[in-house]
Amino acid sequence: MELKVIAYARNGHTDKFGIPRQSREESPILTRIVFEPEYRIPEALRGIEGYSHLWLLWGFSEVDSWSPTVRPPRLGGNKRMGVFATRSPFRPNPIGLSSVKLVGIEDGELIVSGADVLDGTPIYDIKPYLSFSDSHEDAKNGFADETKEHKLEVVWEVESTTKTAKNLEQSLGLPRNTLDAVSYILSQDPRPGYQDDPEREYKLDYAGWTVTFVVNGPKVIVKKIVKI
Amino acid sequence: MELKVIAYARNGHTDKFGIPRQSREESPILTRIVFEPEYRIPEALRGIEGYSHLWLLWGFSEVDSWSPTVRPPRLGGNKRMGVFATRSPFRPNPIGLSSVKLVGIEDGELIVSGADVLDGTPIYDIKPYLSFSDSHEDAKNGFADETKEHKLEVVWEVESTTKTAKNLEQSLGLPRNTLDAVSYILSQDPRPGYQDDPEREYKLDYAGWTVTFVVNGPKVIVKKIVKI
Numbered sequence A, B: 001m002e003l004k005v006i007a008y009a010r011n012g013h014t015d016k017f018g019i020p021r022q023s024r025e026e027s028p029i030l031t032r033i034v035f036e037p038e039y040r041i042p043e044a045l046r047g048i049e050g051y052s053h054l055w056l057l058w059g060f061s062e063v064d065s066w067s068p069t070v071r072p073p074r075l076g077g078n079k080r081m082g083v084f085a086t087r088s089p090f091r092p093n094p095i096g097l098s099s100v101k102l103v104g105i106e107d108g109e110l111i112v113s114g115a116d117v118l119d120g121t122p123i124y125d126i127k128p129y130l131s132f133s134d135s136h137e138d139a140k141n142g143f144a145d146e147t148k149e150h151k152l153e154v155v156w157e158v159e160s161t162t163k164t165a166k167n168l169e170q171s172l173g174l175p176r177n178t179l180d181a182v183s184y185i186l187s188q189d190p191r192p193g194y195q196d197d198p199e200r201e202y203k204l205d206y207a208g209w210t211v212t213f214v215v216n217g218p219k220v221i222v223k224k225i226v227k228i
Helices: A165-171 A178-186 B163-171 B178-187
Strands: A005-011 A030-035 A051-060 A093-108 A111-115 A120-130 A152-155 A201-204 A208-215 A219-227 B007-008 B032-034 B053-058 B095-105 B109-113 B122-128 B153-156 B202-206 B209-216 B219-227
Touching: A051 A111, A093 B053, A093 B122, A111 A208, A120 B095, A120 B122, A152 A178, A178 A201, A178 A208, A178 A219, B053 B109, B095 B202, B163 B178, B178 B202, B178 B209, B178 B219
Parallel strands: A152 A219, B153 B219
Antiparallel strands: A005 A030, A005 A120, A030 A111, A051 A093, A051 A120, A093 A111, A201 A208, A208 A219, B007 B032, B007 B122, B032 B109, B053 B095, B053 B122, B095 B109, B202 B209, B209 B219
16 A cells, blocks of 8 residues: 555654654644645544544654564663564554644644654544544553653753743743743653763754753753754 | 555454444454564564553555545434544545454464454554553544444344353354354444344354344344354
């Protein structure tokens, strides 16, 4: 089967670094689904507004080989697992699957939150999420359960005249939602593998801004955020 | 992207009639995932036994056109909805998505239950089900919620010397699991649209057997089951 690109994802993830490893319901990161001209047909979305969640089937960019075993990042990158036991991109057909929240419909485009995809990702299909067949609250998550979630506390130590998040966003001249999105990304610990050097400065691009941060124990300290 | 078939589904659904409209956790219907030689690699499944549920990405057979709007069977087949608001096969990229229960692994093949697919369906990907990103128990199901579920009671009025299900299966000479599977299929009301003629005899093929039944109100009455 030859897949046709029906749309492209547009969001602030212009940089692979910082993309959440899986879609998460609580993610504030917004993605716009921009249809290709041939598929930009308002009737094709009729009834979709009744669903709270959707599935996106999308293509992993720049992946052109697969491997029977892969090293899942959540196992520290040093243990090999079967590719079909992981959501790794290096699979025979590099298709990603993400459940997202439907936030809105604007000008024939879908706005969703929680998509763990890069800006410009090709979308192959959009399906409604059906809780009676898709939801298995008690599913056993294999080795994905073995690693405990570690969420980091995000502290903004940028130069600013204000302390509250809302005012901080304004005083830094950030577009709406950017501070929430960056805080969320950093709380997920975007560092590769299990690096742990409190001196090391990391840089992350999001939505046209470069964020400089360090990680010290359970805390991410944001040092700078500047326009690219 | 050009999709490669990694495996084929093998089950008793040799007939489109009777395939459940969505995958369901409680389904007793077993499907065997038989890998193509190139992908029949035991290591590619390493760690999969830790998961209770999997995703299958598969191809709708015999679909080569799409339509911006479709008539969902659950709305009685007379209302048009946007294709992206449905799980209809008539989509730009006819890929199906089903969550299934992992029942076992045998000779490098996966045995799953609950797959709503035809025998011989091409499989393009197998992914682990991750409850923390894939499960949304309270998702709003749009118009799919509007139609109340109608499950039918299944009564076996076949000629037999016994009444209990287990013995009935044996006395009819059916392979193990067949009676459960057929009862499940019939309980889902496989009739097309909202036909309602208590006189009409329906025939359904499953796993090499032809089942003859009628539907009278909330009851399915099985009249005959014979080897094809």
